[in-house]
Amino acid sequence: MEFPAYLATMPMHAITEIHGEPGLRARFRLEIEAFDETARGRLTAAEELAAALHRDDRRVREPYLNHLLRVAIRMMHHYQVREVDVIVAGLLHDAVEDHPAELAGLRRCPTGAPAAADRTDAAEPTGAALAVLADRFGPRVARLVGAVTNPVYDPGRDRHVQYREHVAASLDREPWARVIKVSDFTDNGVGVIHTTGPKVARSAAKYRPLVPVFRDLIARPDTPLSAPVKRHIFAQLDLAEERFSAILDQPN
Structure with missing residues (x-):
């Protein structure tokens, strides 16, 4: 899909209204060009995980992913944040609160089956979900997501x-x-x-x-x-x- 050259400077809600989720994802890719290859890989992995976890979620008139993308883009563009852990946590800030069991189920042993120690009891999904984030993105990301997750x-x-x-x-x-x-x-x-x-x-x-x-x-x-x-x-x-x-x- 073609987007205008001025997408990088458009207000985010204008992108949302005119171009929707594809436009916000394109704007996200423009923003992460300022980072090195390793950082871009981590940021892209976080975006893809957020998209998978929230694929069926909506916020009134729009896909829930739009909100997560705007949170991350705002931090990069308006707040000038270059801390990759912080942006990753921004993309995943609702993952543990909204999809703890799904997230916890992503930790697998080498055979592809869920590891016995990782099968989540319904009463303790939050801790297991945060452990998955720590494994995938590091303990700092998990700590930041935990801090913004409602009890x-x-x-x-x-x-x-x-x-x-x-x-x-x-x-x-x-x-x-x-x-x-x-x-x-x-x-x-x-x-x-x-x-x-x-x-x-x-x-x-x-x-x-x-x-x-x-x-x-x-x-x-x-x-x-x-x-x-x-x-x-x-x-x-x-x-x-x-x-x-x-x-x-x-x-x-």
Whole structure:
């Protein structure tokens, strides 16, 4: 498929609307040209694994892979991230949460059959899935994915409150995980206007209280981003907050 020469500078949601998943995958390939051959191989392997795991998943109007590609592209293009482990973790940030059993089942012995020690008990899929990521991409990738993977929530408490508590606690000790999560948050928050139906208000109610949490996390000296990138993120958080308010503060 032919894509315009200016694909490398198009806004990601414009690529999504006009060219869909093929366009985002092409843009991803353009972005990883800045890396060496070994890094490109790891990034391509992570993209292919994400595509396989999420092949049947959708986000309202689009394949779920689009979201994962935008998270990774945003980190490379807008955040100037060159840490391959971080981008790999960005591509796979929902893999353990959404497909732990499938991911855990990918660890195999040389015969091709699942290794006896790797057959996952339904109660412990997350640890086995993270172990597969550690085997394939290294322990740092697994640690970063673990930091942005939601825990099992207490059904007796508000899920949104527990989500905010988890984000604040897990990102407090993982500076690079903050970078992944804020790209994810930007795609969900600023991109809320690209969502339709009841999910719009639900997403706005879930994410608006997180804006000050992310402001604090990104502003910290140990968050490994340049000052211009941090200013860009703050502007995106401002825009997300404006959109959440427009959705939630409408007069009855």
